[in-house]
Amino acid sequence: MTTVNTQQSKGVVQDVSFWAGFLATFQRDITLAYRNQGELFNPLIFFLIVITMVPLGITPDPKMLAVLAPGMIWVVALLATLLSLDGLFRSDFEDGTLEQIMLSPNPLYLTVLAKVVVHWLVTGLPLTLLAPVLGVMLSLPAEGYGALLLSLFLGTATLSLIGSIGAALTVGLRKGGLLLSLIVMPLYAPVLIFGASSVSSAIEGIGISSQVAVLGAFLAFGLMLAPFATAGALRVGVNG
Amino acid sequence: MTTVNTQQSKGVVQDVSFWAGFLATFQRDITLAYRNQGELFNPLIFFLIVITMVPLGITPDPKMLAVLAPGMIWVVALLATLLSLDGLFRSDFEDGTLEQIMLSPNPLYLTVLAKVVVHWLVTGLPLTLLAPVLGVMLSLPAEGYGALLLSLFLGTATLSLIGSIGAALTVGLRKGGLLLSLIVMPLYAPVLIFGASSVSSAIEGIGISSQVAVLGAFLAFGLMLAPFATAGALRVGVNG
Amino acid sequence: MQFQFDNLSEFFNMAGHGPYVWVCYLVTFIAIGYLLIAPIRTQKKLLKSYKRQEQVAQSENSDAPASVTEAKQSW
Amino acid sequence: MAWTWFHQLGSPRWFYEKSTAWLPWLISIALILLAVGSIWGLGFAPADAKQGNSYRIIYIHVPAAFLALAGYYIMAISGAIGMIWRMKVSFVVLRAAAPIGAILTFVSLFTGAVWGKPTWGTWWVWDARITSMLILFFLYLGVMALQNAFESEDAANKASAILALVGTVNIPIIYKSVDWWYTLHQPATIKFTEASTIDPSMKYPLLIMVIGFYVLYATALILKTRTEILQKERKAKWVKDLALAS
Amino acid sequence: MGLKLELHNLQCERDDRILFSGLNAVFSAGEVIQIEGPNGSGKTTLLRVLTTLSSDYSGDILFNEQPFSQAKFEFLSNLLFLGHAPGVKKSLTPLENLLWYQRAAGVVSKENLMNALAAVGLAGYEDVACFQLSAGQQRRVALARLYFDPSPLWILDEPFTAIDKKGVAALEALIEKRALAGGIVILTTHQDMAFEGLRKIDLRDYRTQTTMAYEAAQ
Amino acid sequence: MGLKLELHNLQCERDDRILFSGLNAVFSAGEVIQIEGPNGSGKTTLLRVLTTLSSDYSGDILFNEQPFSQAKFEFLSNLLFLGHAPGVKKSLTPLENLLWYQRAAGVVSKENLMNALAAVGLAGYEDVACFQLSAGQQRRVALARLYFDPSPLWILDEPFTAIDKKGVAALEALIEKRALAGGIVILTTHQDMAFEGLRKIDLRDYRTQTTMAYEAAQ
Ligand code: HEM
Ligand SMILES: Nc1ncnc2c1ncn2[C@@H]1O[C@H](COP(=O)(O)OP(=O)(O)OP(=O)(O)O)[C@@H](O)[C@H]1O
Ligand SMILES: Nc1ncnc2c1ncn2[C@@H]1O[C@H](COP(=O)(O)OP(=O)(O)OP(=O)(O)O)[C@@H](O)[C@H]1O
Ligand SMILES: [Mg+2]
Ligand SMILES: [Mg+2]
Secondary structure, three states: OOOOOOOOOOOOOOOOOHHHHHHHHHHHHHHHHHHHHHHHHHHHHHHHHHHHHHHHOOOOOHHHHHHHHHHHHHHHHHHHHHHHHHHHHHHHHHHHHHHHHHHHHOOHHHHHHHHHHHHHHHHHHHHHHHHHHHHHOOOOOOHHHHHHHHHHHHHHHHHHHHHHHHHHHHHOOOOOHHHHHHHHHHHHHHHHHHHHHHHHHHHOOOOHHHHHHHHHHHHHHHHHHHHHHHHHHHHHHHHH | OOOOOOOOOOOOOOOOOOOHHHHHHHHHHHHHHHHHHHHHHHHHHHHHHHHHHHHHHHHOHHHHHHHHHHHHHHHHHHHHHHHOOOHHHHHHHHHHHHHHHHHHOOOOHHHHHHHHHHHHHHHHHHHHHHHHHHHHHHHOOOHHHHHHHHHHHHHHHHHHHHHHHHHHHHOOOOOHHHHHHHHHHHHHHHHHHHHHHHOOOOHHOOHHHHHHHHHHHHHHHHHHHHHHHHHHHHHHHHHH | OOOOOOHHHHHHHHOHHHHHHHEEEHHHHHHHHHHHHHHHHHHHHHHHHHHHHHHHHHHHHOOOOOOOHHHHHOO | HHHHHHHHOHHHHHHHHHHHHEEEHHHHHHHHHHHHHHHHHHHHHOOOOOHHHHHHHHHHHHHHHHHHHHHHHHHHHHHHHHHHHHHHHHHHHHHHHHHHHHHHHHHHHHHHHHHHHHOOOOOOOOOOHHHHHHHHHHHHHHHHHHHHHHOHHHHHHHHHHHHHHHHHHHHHHHHHHHHHHHHHHHHOOOOOOHHOOOOOHHHHHHHHHHHHHHHHHHHHHHHHHHHHHHHOOOOOOHHHHHHHHO | OEEEEEEEEEEEEEEEEEEEEEEEEEOOOOEEEEOOOOOOOOOOHHHHHHOOOOOOEEEEEEEOOOOOOOHHHHHHHOOEEEEOOOOOOOOOOOOHHHHHHHHOOOOHHHHHHHHHHHOOOOOOOOOOOOHHHHHHHHHHHHHOHHHHHOEEEEEEEEEOOOOHHHHHHHHHHHHHHHOOOOOOEEEEEEOOOOOOOOOEEEEHHHHHHHHHHHHHHO | OOOEEEEEEEEEEEOOOEEEEEEEEEEEEOOEEEEEEEOOOOOOHHHHHHOOOOOOOOEEEEEOOOOOOOOOHHHHEEEEOOOOOOOOOOOHHHHHHHHHHHHOOOOOOHHHHHHHHHHOOOOOOOOHHHHHHHHHHHHHHOHHHHHHHHOOOEEEEEEOOOOOOOHHHHHHHHOOOOOOOEEEEEEEEEOOOOOOEEEEEEHHHHHOOOHHHHHHHH
């Protein structure tokens, strides 16, 4: 029945491609996201509903809303990303998959990167694409849409990367959910500032190249450093 | 070694006081909240941090902030309550405690009520008490503080009650977190509207008695109905 | 260099700014006091409790074997 | 040899015993400096031309703010040393530094807020420096919350060290961003940054207070580190001997 | 009159696959019943039906001659259930966990609790948070309930999971004792149980064509 | 030259309580080692140390004559670990779950997977989401890895949990086969295992008389 060859006893995985762990985890997480479609839409719905609350709670005045819009959309996008981050490693931790990831000889930071990329594809990207709709709901002036799309595109990716560090640090903790917010939010401030202000600048007709450059720099920086920090944090979280 | 008397074989619990389940669960959940102090402070910190994000994203202008303040504080308090709700029955479900609760002959709606009361004591009440500080940070005019305290006091209790229904409905679902938002938010809208508008009215010098009356009515209504709805929802959630 | 106020009550009042100034100094010195005193007190308490534990352990060592609980278990 | 010194410093016992000798000196110096600075600042420094007597808050506000910021770096550096050289004491210092820094940050926020009332007529504005300070406060709280959330002390130390390090990378970015944000939004009505007009006679007590706060910080850090050491090493023989001798 | 639980023509299905059908049985006071069957044969499903947790079945269940739906309160008052998930809060101590069960039942006796914990080998661990216990110790906290809970009807889903041999023996003795005292114990386990009068119900005897596909694959 | 894992003077403690100390052992190719001990004696703790998941120990571990820290990559390349948590995603199907392991190892063979699933009695369940499987079936998904993973070193923490008797027998045969093929299998279980050449290490032998030694060393 079993067709196993144990002959190749030592160092079996050494010849495996550098990216095997990345690709395997990427495929698996995409499948998972597709399987739990609820989760896929949840951040979107959260985004939509909170934005709906704003006129209810604050003011329905379109002029006022137009002023609030860039900041409001950015803040809520940030929250939606943040809240979806809690599950990034949590479920892997609980069902033992994380242990298996750490025991696989594939480089941990690439596996982590795969998970973050999927997270962004599944939350940040849809949020970005939905944002113009919410812009319309909040009477965002026409000049702002381009900047909104571009800044959210770059910004949410950075948010996912930074957030993964926090998610890894809190993975072993019972109900780390809001602790994660505390840890991660201060780190989000620069992204929020440049993201929201790029939209405001675009509306006022000022150039946004400097903000976009900064957001791009954040992203590049995050891509280089965050997976390593996350990998380190996971080692601590699983061990502890 | 064992000192058990099995003589009283049938109907042992029938003579137990109506409130035994309530009291037992109340005590246990208070102990749990005290044990996981992190969780106790988390909604507060979330509240504080999100309020900090608002000026960063929107504007630091005190005049503008004063206009936003009532609605903003209410929306964020609502979010903090909502996010803390996910854990209301989730952990009980996962470790099998919920099954035990449902199999105990104590009335389920009282046990549920105990859990909701503790939830409010541990999130809604501290949020209410912290709100004035955030009012200062958002330059809320002096006239608004009384209404803010009163409306949050009544409102957060209602939010906990309503939210418990949603938490019960989503308890058996993998990662119900944001689905919960979807279910519960529409029900929260009236509370938000009356809560935020009571603060605005107070600032404008209009009487707030009508809003407070409505909030009180919501609370009374919620106290009477929500535990039953939640109990029913739990039966479905555990069975499914 | 000279004292800037005519009398003590003026010193406490500081031309109306007194409450602000004094509250700040009060809070600061309470914080400083806490930073210095709290660890000293904890340290004393720790040493005391260790001393007690150690004395108990020494007296127990002389008459009882380590695994008393073992005997009680039915499992 | 430099390295034996380095490793001795890593030994909790060595640190504990050495610091027993330093402490009385440090405490006295700190208290004297703070007393002299406060009395000078409160009573003998001249009143400010614009702000009157409320400016006397500066003597605690500014030193607290300095130390709050410096404290974060001290915390992060000790975390880094712990991660890299696995030096026992440095994690203990990391644990000790977080609450001290958080308290000093709170003091600077509180005194600033109180100062704002007579000066700007409001307790709080979203000035760049104030906002950065608030974010720094959150960073401290995050490190503390993370430390407390772990059951295993070892994991708590490593996790908070990672967070402190990530925070360190971010602090300059945060400061620059907030600065930039504020200049972008600065409302025309209020102007804050005109502090450099301070008179030299006002500066001496400030200098004394700043030095006093530095010594205070060192003292508090050593004290807290000692209690942490006692807790961590409670099974070690030298601690038991110490307890029996006390 | 003793306890009695009757199953009439019970059938359960999951996703259109009939797990068992035509299950008739009467469980009466003094019996220990082991539900047998390979993995996936429907043991847990059956137990959950018997505890009222699941109402996804066809057929009739009578408790003390009354239909299940009408006798629910009386039934629950007599039931103790331990499932795959132990019902133990990890951040509470063993003592606090058990106290909750006692309080809810209205009878608090700390002494009983301490005895029960000692009986399952957790003396000295009363005040340690449960997350600091090993897998088996955590299950033992839940099993300690068996030592003080007076309910005569026990339904236990794999109670021996993660328990060492001495523990299993003690547990078997306890189960026998409860049955002798007029109780009923219904349990599942994959380990061999050897005591007198053990009654076995093999779910394979009640399977239909579809369930056999599973067997064949083995 | 075959595999070799050496433990020198290994000691683990939890919350100031020394679980075991002075553990010396050499595990070499062809051996099956059962770690024994009652609940809470430190079996899981030991296995997690041996897998590099926990570095909370004192003493030395050598893998193929190299210190553990230096040989980590080589060690992990040879290791298969199954813990208390099975590492199975409930919303994926058994097939998808196993595919991930294969892909990460760089060798994908669907045929092997189907054979492995059939071998653990899950033929016909390949495309059912795992949350629809029973407790034992879910564990079987994880165990299916043993049928296609070529790693020679297995560390298994209570692999027989929730598995029925036939399953246990098949698993035992598999373990023996892996050992004979030059592998090493280290496992814990509370059930009796009877096969030739099984080597047992009882953690109780390493627990007493040690507290003082540790304190003096400090
Ligand atoms: C909550 C409110 C406040 C916070 C958090 C705060 C924070 C700070 C910080 C961090 C510094 C040190 C800056 C540095 O390192 O160079 C500082 C310095 C200073 N603050 Fe504040 N501040 C607050 C309110 C105020 C108010 C209301 C005033 C007076 C009107 C004030 C006047 C000063 C002055 C004069 C300095 C020293 C001069 C300088 O370094 O520029 N601050 N404050
Ligand atoms: N997370 C933890 N924190 C502190 N102590 C722990 C923790 N987990 C386990 N322990 C302690 O370590 C001891 C050994 O636990 P371990 O899980 O290794 O036991 P085990 O031999 O695997 O037992 P079992 O047979 O029940 O699985 C236990 O007595 C427990 O008190
Ligand atoms: N949540 C579910 N949804 C749909 N089908 C399920 C679900 N849980 C179990 N099943 C199916 O019902 C069958 C019986 O499952 P059950 O858990 O009752 O088995 P069991 O006899 O307890 O097995 P084990 O010995 O593994 O615990 C399984 O074959 C499984 O496929
Ligand atoms: Mg089962
Ligand atoms: Mg174990």
